[in-house]
Amino acid sequence: MPANPAAPAAGRFVSRHNGPRDADVAAMLKVLGYGSLDAFIAAVVPADIRLGRPLALPAARSEREALDALRGLAEQNQVFRSYLGMGYADTVVPPVIRRNVLENPGWYTAYTPYQAEIAQGRLEALLNFQTMVSDLTGLEIANASLLDEATAAAEAMHMTHGAVKTGEHTTFLVDEHCHPQTIAVVKTRAKAQGVRIVVADPDTFEFGAGTIGAIVQYPASDGRIRDFRALAQRAHAAGALVTAATDLLALALLESPGAWGADIAVGNSQRFGVPLGYGGPHAAFFATKDQYKRLLPGRIIGVSKDRAGRPGLRMALGTREQHIRREKATSNICTAQVLLAVCAGMYAVWHGPEGIRAIAGRVHHQATRLANALAALGYALPFREFFDTFAVETDAATATRIHDAARAKRINFRPLSATRIGVALDETVREGDLADIVACFALGTPAAVPADAAAAIPAGLQRRAPFLTHPVFSRYHSETEMMRYLKRLEDRDLSLTSAMIPLGSCTMKLNATTEMTPVTWPAFGGIHPFAPPEQAAGYAELFRQLEAWLNEITGFAATSLQPNAGSQGEFTGLLVIRAYQDARGQGHRTTCLIPASAHGTNPASAVMAGMQVVVVKTDERGEIDVADLRAKAAEHKDTLGALMVTYPSTHGVFEDTIKAVCATVHEHGGQVYMDGANMNAQVGLTRPGDIGADVCHLNLHKTFCIPHGGGGPGMGPICVAKHLAPFLPDHPVVPLGRAHACGTVSAAPWGSPSILPISWAYIAMMGPDGLAEATKIAILNANYVAKRLAGTFPTLYSGPNGLVAHECILDPRGVRATSGIGVVDIAKRLIDYGFHPPTVSFPVHDTLMVEPTESESKQELDRFIDALIAIRGEILEVERGEADKENNLLKNSPHTLGDLVADAWPHPYSRERAGFPTPATREHKIWPPVGRIDDAYGDRNLICVCPPTEAYATT
Numbered sequence: 001m002p003a004n005p006a007a008p009a010a011g012r013f014v015s016r017h018n019g020p021r022d023a024d025v026a027a028m029l030k031v032l033g034y035g036s037l038d039a040f041i042a043a044v045v046p047a048d049i050r051l052g053r054p055l056a057l058p059a060a061r062s063e064r065e066a067l068d069a070l071r072g073l074a075e076q077n078q079v080f081r082s083y084l085g086m087g088y089a090d091t092v093v094p095p096v097i098r099r100n101v102l103e104n105p106g107w108y109t110a111y112t113p114y115q116a117e118i119a120q121g122r123l124e125a126l127l128n129f130q131t132m133v134s135d136l137t138g139l140e141i142a143n144a145s146l147l148d149e150a151t152a153a154a155e156a157m158h159m160t161h162g163a164v165k166t167g168e169h170t171t172f173l174v175d176e177h178c179h180p181q182t183i184a185v186v187k188t189r190a191k192a193q194g195v196r197i198v199v200a201d202p203d204t205f206e207f208g209a210g211t212i213g214a215i216v217q218y219p220a221s222d223g224r225i226r227d228f229r230a231l232a233q234r235a236h237a238a239g240a241l242v243t244a245a246t247d248l249l250a251l252a253l254l255e256s257p258g259a260w261g262a263d264i265a266v267g268n269s270q271r272f273g274v275p276l277g278y279g280g281p282h283a284a285f286f287a288t289k290d291q292y293k294r295l296l297p298g299r300i301i302g303v304s305k306d307r308a309g310r311p312g313l314r315m316a317l318g319t320r321e322q323h324i325r326r327e328k329a330t331s332n333i334c335t336a337q338v339l340l341a342v343c344a345g346m347y348a349v350w351h352g353p354e355g356i357r358a359i360a361g362r363v364h365h366q367a368t369r370l371a372n373a374l375a376a377l378g379y380a381l382p383f384r385e386f387f388d389t390f391a392v393e394t395d396a397a398t399a400t401r402i403h404d405a406a407r408a409k410r411i412n413f414r415p416l417s418a419t420r421i422g423v424a425l426d427e428t429v430r431e432g433d434l435a436d437i438v439a440c441f442a443l444g445t446p447a448a449v450p451a452d453a454a455a456a457i458p459a460g461l462q463r464r465a466p467f468l469t470h471p472v473f474s475r476y477h478s479e480t481e482m483m484r485y486l487k488r489l490e491d492r493d494l495s496l497t498s499a500m501i502p503l504g505s506c507t508m509k510l511n512a513t514t515e516m517t518p519v520t521w522p523a524f525g526g527i528h529p530f531a532p533p534e535q536a537a538g539y540a541e542l543f544r545q546l547e548a549w550l551n552e553i554t555g556f557a558a559t560s561l562q563p564n565a566g567s568q569g570e571f572t573g574l575l576v577i578r579a580y581q582d583a584r585g586q587g588h589r590t591t592c593l594i595p596a597s598a599h600g601t602n603p604a605s606a607v608m609a610g611m612q613v614v615v616v617k618t619d620e621r622g623e624i625d626v627a628d629l630r631a632k633a634a635e636h637k638d639t640l641g642a643l644m645v646t647y648p649s650t651h652g653v654f655e656d657t658i659k660a661v662c663a664t665v666h667e668h669g670g671q672v673y674m675d676g677a678n679m680n681a682q683v684g685l686t687r688p689g690d691i692g693a694d695v696c697h698l699n700l701h702k703t704f705c706i707p708h709g710g711g712g713p714g715m716g717p718i719c720v721a722k723h724l725a726p727f728l729p730d731h732p733v734v735p736l737g738r739a740h741a742c743g744t745v746s747a748a749p750w751g752s753p754s755i756l757p758i759s760w761a762y763i764a765m766m767g768p769d770g771l772a773e774a775t776k777i778a779i780l781n782a783n784y785v786a787k788r789l790a791g792t793f794p795t796l797y798s799g800p801n802g803l804v805a806h807e808c809i810l811d812p813r814g815v816r817a818t819s820g821i822g823v824v825d826i827a828k829r830l831i832d833y834g835f836h837p838p839t840v841s842f843p844v845h846d847t848l849m850v851e852p853t854e855s856e857s858k859q860e861l862d863r864f865i866d867a868l869i870a871i872r873g874e875i876l877e878v879e880r881g882e883a884d885k886e887n888n889l890l891k892n893s894p895h896t897l898g899d900l901v902a903d904a905w906p907h908p909y910s911r912e913r914a915g916f917p918t919p920a921t922r923e924h925k926i927w928p929p930v931g932r933i934d935d936a937y938g939d940r941n942l943i944c945v946c947p948p949t950e951a952y953a954t955t
Helices: 013-017 022-032 037-044 063-075 095-102 120-137 149-163 180-193 229-237 290-295 322-328 338-376 396-408 431-442 479-490 513-520 537-554 566-583 601-608 626-635 658-667 676-681 722-727 753-788 814-819 823-832 858-879 897-901 911-915 919-923 935-940
Strands: 081-083 171-175 196-200 211-218 241-246 264-268 284-288 301-305 311-315 389-393 411-415 420-424 558-560 591-595 612-616 640-646 671-675 695-697 718-720 808-810 848-850
Touching: 013 063, 013 753, 022 037, 022 753, 022 858, 037 753, 063 513, 063 537, 063 753, 081 420, 081 431, 095 338, 095 479, 095 513, 120 284, 120 301, 120 311, 120 338, 120 479, 149 171, 149 180, 149 211, 149 241, 149 264, 149 284, 149 290, 171 180, 180 196, 180 211, 180 566, 180 601, 211 229, 229 241, 284 290, 301 935, 338 389, 338 431, 338 479, 396 411, 396 420, 396 431, 411 431, 513 753, 537 558, 537 718, 537 753, 558 722, 566 601, 566 640, 566 671, 566 676, 566 695, 566 718, 566 722, 591 601, 591 626, 601 612, 601 640, 612 626, 626 640, 626 658, 640 658, 658 671, 671 676, 676 695, 676 753, 718 722, 753 808, 753 848, 753 858, 814 858, 823 848, 823 858, 897 911
Parallel strands: 081 411, 171 196, 171 211, 211 241, 241 264, 591 612, 591 640, 640 671, 671 695
Antiparallel strands: 264 284, 301 311, 389 420, 411 420, 558 718, 695 718, 808 848
16 A cells, blocks of 8 residues: 555655754755755766666555555464474563563664673673573583574584594585484585585494584484484594584483583574574574684674773684684674574573473473373374474375364474374473364374373483573572563663664664564464465565565565575575586686675685685775776686675775676676675665676665664575576475575575564665665765764775765774874773764774764764764873873773772773763763773683673672
8 A cells, every 4th residue: 555645754754764854964965065965976876877767666655554564464374383393393482581672672773792891781691592502502612693503503514624624525424314404504505615415324324534523413303312422432433523403492301412422512592482483583502612612603702801800791702703714714604693592591591490491391291191192092103202292103194184184273293204294392382282183183083181191201311410500590580580680781782772883884773663563473473484385375475575675676586585694695695606607517617706895704605605715906995906806807717706796895985897897707707796785875776786796685684674683683685687596595395496496595495584574664664765765864974974074083985076885984093103092992982972883993904984874863973973073182182192191081991880980080080071071971871881891811711601690799
């Protein structure tokens, strides 16, 4: 339904989304010297790439109309009781966590904790998650989450490849009883890496020369519990590592993988209070032995101390990360599923060890009682040792009748084969559900569920070791205390609820309440990812519409929603290119040209896709050196597979040579991959497909309003030209009909579907004109910041008219020589002014990269600009000798409230200047709970689980 054309401009959603009012836009344009927004944009965006017409999208809808339409789509979904398992289980989301975390913008609008001093809340929550994972898996160190179980398993294979040195041939065993999606994703990743995968029974596999490791499912995909101690001994004797793909709830009753010899444990924490969501987003986990900590993929939260000796948390071992190691990185993962990891960790905090053990015990008891009831009906049980999932054997005709009976009761069972049915229970199952399941199998015969049954966990594999022993897991079991704990952590973080987060290349824009509302609707959240497609008709229509809109926005022909992170999108896009090249007999084209200014994930993704990176120089303006590109394209013309390019450039400029760059690559047989990180400067103004790209990924968590959630969730779908469409990823459980699929890249067919209504709502409510307007305002805001700060911290790079795109790189390097003040000092001092600092030292060392987005008002921009001008004045005091070179406002920043009220004040400046540098900070600001964190100390004394309570006694 189109929006009411008579509605006042103030009622349009775009006016809610964009920060500046009309008068503000006029004032900013005046500062920049332009009479209209269109004239300004014409000076920024090269004429030869401008779209020249409105996007062919439906007219903007009102917020009410968008929600009504989404309700209509949700009503087309059918939420059956799914006993399908395969790594997913229905769960009870504790209302106190749903309301105070999952639906709370104080949690979901925060960003990756690059500035530890104002991220202590979510860092503590992630430390809880890591502690939970480490305890349950029996391994010393865990990361802060990964994307999903299947990709975590692939990361384990990749880490094993890096840890175990072999000759030319490398083999990796995959248990034939692993989840099918896990097998598919590991195969896809291994093929690109040149690792030979053998899918076999681990009991009979021989660990020969060149075998680097194995992954086993514990319990198996069909539910069977197997003892892998002998396997681990055989693997270790051959120098191989063992990964256990496992279930956290099962580990409350089962011996931990670490105890029986596993080197790595991976899995999905979804059943710890995170909705099914038709496949995501969910937080995977990854734990390993301490000796492999420097190979561990993803983020790791560690304990350190601040300059006053107080305990403080931060991201540890940062030198492992792809932004630093680039093509030598062990992974391209640059984030985590923080919001979902927080929810899962808090589920453990809420229930505690006794509660988790009780839930696991209840689920197991129900499963054993149900299995006994079906055995009493005469069905054969292929195995009798299981946790929550078991199999039933019958003939094909009876199996068909059982599935028909189940559908009539709105129940899904897993067809393991034509004659074997899998049944997986979860914590939501009640007595009435058990009776309904029995009735499906009884087929009219009277039957009942016995009141009791013996445990089905082997005596030798029953867990005896305690878990969740830290006091945090025993302290917050009343709702009052839990609510206060969550609020206390929230208040230790800076999110968009408090201030602008001007992180360049991160696009911290408004995540509107209307966009977020459908995420927790049961009709979107309650569907199992492998439910029959006809039960998800509403999702299918949402996918169809969203894909069509993204195709129009990018100028491409087809879209895959499967990649569930930007880094995953990069990897997938390159796999598509490789599959295309291979199909036309050009599989040897494995050279990837990447500009020196590219995102750190780009070279890491290229290497993961089995390509060889050749770096292209940038010129003195920070743009691609076209002469060097042409020379290297010609030099590698026989092997050139792709160019990875970010547009506008990572330096924040619309390069006017971009079409020639694309043409050069095509001329020499390569394809152009465009990194969509900066798509917020393109939407409605230009399109990657028109520019000359063949594929791009989109960060829906940047441009299209899915919130960052403290460092995840994310979605990184790829859009491709027509010739690449047949090579998009497929899925082994829910086939997508790709003719020549590049493989499977995520556990679920459509990545993380339950957050896609956010981007759908954003596009629907903005409409074609609103999307273009948002892009124009984003570019205007960035240029206004750059112009006003020109005499304070100059912009490092700009385009032909002295203008930037949607972000700018501020260059404070000149003050270091005159004052000793570095970029980190400036960033930390901004915290005292109530702001999250911009991106520090990326993409250029010792600079600040600022991206204000269209959602920030002129008032907030001016407050930020004035803060930087004031900080430059504080630096001037040091330069003039009016302030001490070491004991000054910047070197000691950020200042905590505790510092200000302490009896001792060992500084030559006032407490007022330290903590209340502007009138606005007297009204409101987020106080850092700790002073500047000592990263080096934390890396030297690595602690990645919750420390003893006494450690916090000084706070």
